[in-house]
Amino acid sequence: MIEVRDLHKAFGTVKAVDGVSFIARDGEITGLLGPNGAGKTTTLRMLYTLMTPDRGQVLVDGIDAAVDPLGVRRQLGVLPDARGLYKRLTARENIDYFARLHGLPEGLLKSRRDALIEALEMTDIADRRTEGFSQGQRVKTAIARALVHDPRNVILDEPTNGLDVMATRALRQFMAKLKAEGRCVLFSSHIMQEVAALCDRIVVIAHGRVVADESPDALRAQTGENNLEDAFVKIIGSDEGLAA
Amino acid sequence: MNTVPTKLQRSRAFLTVFLKEVKENLRDRRTLISAFLTGPLLGPVLFVMLINITLNRELDKAEKPLPVPVIGAEYAPNLVDALKAGGVVPGAAVADPEQAVRKQEADVVLRIASNYGKAWRKGEPVQVELFYDSSQRDANTSVERVTQLVEGYARQQGALRLVARGLSPSTAWPLQVARRDQATPQSRAVLMFAMLPYFFVITIFMGGMYLAIDLTAGERERQSLEPLFANPVPRWKILCGKLAAICTFSTASLLITLLAFAVVGQFIPAEKLGMELDLGVHFAAHVLLLMLPLVLLLSALQSMVAAFAKSYREAQTYLSLLMLVPIIPSAVLSFMPIKAQAWMYAVPLLGQNLGIMQLLRGDGVSAEQVGLCLAGSLVAALIAVLATIQLYRSERLAISV
Numbered sequence: 230m231i232e233v234r235d236l237h238k239a240f241g242t243v244k245a246v247d248g249v250s251f252i253a254r255d256g257e258i259t260g261l262l263g264p265n266g267a268g269k270t271t272t273l274r275m276l277y278t279l280m281t282p283d284r285g286q287v288l289v290d291g292i293d294a295a296v297d298p299l300g301v302r303r304q305l306g307v308l309p310d311a312r313g314l315y316k317r318l319t320a321r322e323n324i325d326y327f328a329r330l331h332g333l334p335e336g337l338l339k340s341r342r343d344a345l346i347e348a349l350e351m352t353d354i355a356d357r358r359t360e361g362f363s364q365g366q367r368v369k370t371a372i373a374r375a376l377v378h379d380p381r382n383v384i385l386d387e388p389t390n391g392l393d394v395m396a397t398r399a400l401r402q403f404m405a406k407l408k409a410e411g412r413c414v415l416f417s418s419h420i421m422q423e424v425a426a427l428c429d430r431i432v433v434i435a436h437g438r439v440v441a442d443e444s445p446d447a448l449r450a451q452t453g454e455n456n457l458e459d460a461f462v463k464i465i466g467s468d469e470g471l472a473a
Numbered sequence: 474m475n476t477v478p479t480k481l482q483r484s485r486a487f488l489t490v491f492l493k494e495v496k497e498n499l500r501d502r503r504t505l506i507s508a509f510l511t512g513p514l515l516g517p518v519l520f521v522m523l524i525n526i527t528l529n530r531e532l533d534k535a536e537k538p539l540p541v542p543v544i545g546a547e548y549a550p551n552l553v554d555a556l557k558a559g560g561v562v563p564g565a566a567v568a569d570p571e572q573a574v575r576k577q578e579a580d581v582v583l584r585i586a587s588n589y590g591k592a593w594r595k596g597e598p599v600q601v602e603l604f605y606d607s608s609q610r611d612a613n614t615s616v617e618r619v620t621q622l623v624e625g626y627a628r629q630q631g632a633l634r635l636v637a638r639g640l641s642p643s644t645a646w647p648l649q650v651a652r653r654d655q656a657t658p659q660s661r662a663v664l665m666f667a668m669l670p671y672f673f674v675i676t677i678f679m680g681g682m683y684l685a686i687d688l689t690a691g692e693r694e695r696q697s698l699e700p701l702f703a704n705p706v707p708r709w710k711i712l713c714g715k716l717a718a719i720c721t722f723s724t725a726s727l728l729i730t731l732l733a734f735a736v737v738g739q740f741i742p743a744e745k746l747g748m749e750l751d752l753g754v755h756f757a758a759h760v761l762l763l764m765l766p767l768v769l770l771l772s773a774l775q776s777m778v779a780a781f782a783k784s785y786r787e788a789q790t791y792l793s794l795l796m797l798v799p800i801i802p803s804a805v806l807s808f809m810p811i812k813a814q815a816w817m818y819a820v821p822l823l824g825q826n827l828g829i830m831q832l833l834r835g836d837g838v839s840a841e842q843v844g845l846c847l848a849g850s851l852v853a854a855l856i857a858v859l860a861t862i863q864l865y866r867s868e869r870l871a872i873s874v
Contacts, residue, residue: 277703299707309699375703
């Protein structure tokens with residue numbers, strides 16, 4: 230479970246995150262929806278302790294990120310906005326590297342890695358160097374790398390960015406599988422259809438603030454709009470930066 | 474669902490980072506060429522070529538017949554004969570000796586005045602002019618040779634005149650200068666080898682350069698630093714693993730270059746000039762010892778500078794500038810020889826420079842000097858490492874542009 234309480238973060242005079250609170254529960258998919266530049270990535274970066282919040286608290290499975298950042302990172306599997314792979318290493322070696330950084334014993338590492346390679350259908354590319362990988366192959370490798378230590382909580386920053394239809398479908402199925410395994414899945418997106426199709430809970434962020442935190446149905450009911458797209462536009466106040 | 478790694482397993486992080494960096498960089502051709510080929514071998518090859526050219530030219534000039542245009546040779550046949558005996562080949566007179574020398578058509582031109590014969594017979598002093606350009610270092614040996622021949626001839630004739638008048642030649646020279654050159658064969662070599670320490674520093678630099686760029690600026694540019702920092706490993710451990718990888722590559726470069734110098738040292742015809750040059754095991758071991766703290770210092774400095782850069786190219790530019798810094802002690806020492814004080818050994822780069830020069834001179838280095846050198850550089854290296862760790866903790870470092 231991920232709990233975020235009243236997060237603030239400013240860069241100079243720009244308030245990127247200005248009082249964000251929400252809870253992402255185990256066995257649920259929580260969507261962080263908002264236009265580009267709304268503060269989604271900054272919020273997530275504070276969750277996986279890459280950045281320190283100016284104010285507010287982050288709790289992951291009850292561990293305070295300010296007190297024990299390493300403990301928090303141990304509970305998290307993260308697919309950051311930056312997907313950078315090591316291009317002179319094979320996909321398998323990329324995954325192994327992160328597994329070892331997590332301190333996985335070699336035997337467990339092997340079985341976890343092979344299970345993920347199978348689940349993500351990347352057996353054919355596992356022993357190729359990642360240089361020249363397609364966007365989809367890169368995301369798969371990055372996800373396998375992020376989940377190899379079997380984390381309870383999974384954070385995915387714009388996971389379907391740049392993926393084609395087939396890869397997006399596969400990824401959505403994979404996220405549903407993570408949810409079915411009882412994990413807490415938190416992902417950000419600026420694509421409404423995706424959020425609507427997947428999420429148990431939607432947290433809408435605009436201008437660094439949470440403007441709605443509901444289930445998709447409740448959101449429709451609250452705005453009185455039948456169509457989610459219209460509901461979002463109504464909540465955010467404009468359709469700038471949103472994609473259907 | 475959650476595996477809780479034990480304390481013991483987590484301490485592998487340093488080794489994990491180190492091994493991964495080494496493996497990854499061993500697969501990069503550019504890094505390999507720079508660290509194991511051009512970096513360590515360029516120095517020795519360049520060095521041997523330069524030394525050989527210099528030595529051969531000096532040797533040539535000292536032995537070869539020296540053509541000198543002589544104006545008015547017909548007025549002083551005896552003088553010209555004396556010059557011929559000394560290996561000078563008198564050439565045809567030139568119209569304008571100043572121009573000939575300035576245009577480098579001749580190293581030196583001799584002009585004998587037309588009243589030479591008349592004055593000589595009267596026993597009066599007579600002028601002989603030498604035209605040369607002292608800024609033309611190349612010509613210095615020739616000028617020196619001709620000068621000595623002319624002066625030798627003058628002294629000889631002067632002595633003969635005194636004897637003819639029944640006087641002892643020593644009357645005219647109450648003072649005699651006896652030169653006692655204290656230069657040992659090695660110390661003569663040192664003048665030529667003043668830039669040698671810089672070659673070693675450059676090698677260390679080149680060996681680690683591409684890694685340093687790749688491990689900070691490069692990792693940032695390919696956006697892999699953020700995922701890396703999401704792992705439950707303190708950043709300083711990651712940095713230490715990376716520094717260790719840089720140090721390993723630059724030490725390997727240094728070893729290759731020392732080996733190359735040892736091999737190549739055999740081909741330097743130092744003994745022809747009466748020099749002795751020892752670039753063997755003893756020398757290599759001492760250089761390695763003196764250089765080790767520098768390896769750490771340079772790796773930290775390189776990482777630090779590269780971390781400031783936004784991109785790979787920018788980092789490359791910064792590092793090329795940083796590479797010029799180690800020239801300073803070598804250049805200062807070769808242009809204005811200073812007497813080494815004890816504290817100078819504790820100054821990084823300067824200390825190594827002094828130590829290596831002493832080794833070349835054949836004096837050896839004392840334990841105290843080695844101790845100062847190691848301690849001074851090690852302290853500087855630790856400060857640089859701590860500063861880099863501090864820089865690595867900054868929030869902005871990980872955010873890819």
